[in-house]
Amino acid sequence: MPVLSVRLLGPLAISRNDVPVTLPSSRKLRALLAYLVLAPHPVSRSRLCELLWDVPNDPRGELRWCLSKLRGALDAPGRHRVVTQGDTIALDLSDCLVDALEVSQAATQGIGTLDIGRLRALAKLFAGDFLDGLELERSPHFNSWLIAQRRRFHSCHVAVLERLVASLPAHSDEAIAHLDTWVELAPFDTCGHLALLSNLAGRGEAGAAEQHLASAERLFRSEELDFAPLRAAWQAIREQRPGASLRTQPAGLSTLSPLVATTPTAPGPVEPSHASLAVMPFVEESGGTRGGLADGFTHDIIT
The missing domain is CATH 1.10.10.10 (Winged helix-like DNA-binding domain superfamily/Winged helix DNA-binding domain)
Structure with a gap:
């Protein structure tokens, strides 16, 4: 058939x-x-x-x-x-x-339980937003359902990318491409920014990391979101590595794509300033469930 x-x-x-x-x-x-x-x-x-x-x-x-x-x-x-x-x-x-049923079934199973082959296959299914370009006038019930589905599949896409980044060698071209897509899809997701900054630090690309940080700060401030925790987390990443290991690289040589100021479905996990912020863990070259400079690394940032 x-x-x-x-x-x-x-x-x-x-x-x-x-x-x-x-x-x-x-x-x-x-x-x-x-x-x-x-x-x-x-x-x-x-x-x-x-x-x-x-x-x-x-x-x-x-x-x-x-x-x-x-x-x-x-x-x-x-x-x-x-x-x-x-x-x-x-x-x-x-x-x-x-495609949507494949992603829904994977989400029900648990994105974190999937092997890298399945994750790669799922990532290829996302060719755009759910029902990209479709809008109905004077259909409020359908439009409410449509918004909810777009939010759900957007979250699934981010989860697949996050898991892929954690499963791949940190310095591979594939991991870097998924990091760029993750940050583009969720520009206010601090986890994505921290993973990207950690990856750049691991490759010694301080210049590219600083460029990304400045771009992210402008975006956060345009939405009146607190950026101080993310900047402090970047400082913590730098302090974990000897200064000699970070080389200043012209931004044009970096594989990092410019941060895209897309409008998110929701403000993301950025919270108002608190007395402290625990940052753990980051992206690690050896891989792992979440990745990072060192598994279990915790930095308490006092504001």
């Missing part, structure tokens, strides 16, 4: 044996498909009408039209994937490749 693939992480796309399946240019159709893909149970027609249609003349008629188009895209001879029973609708995608 031909292999059917549904991509939701990035612009929605369907392919059969790597050949794109054309969908009508209906945003409601795409929204319906995505909602049914992730629905844990069959969904009633009334719920779908409420979710997607702003009281049109015939919401159930529009739903029937969308379902007929989904059948044309998903079904195969002898294989019906759009399942209706009574007033409910569900999708049977058990024999399909669905």
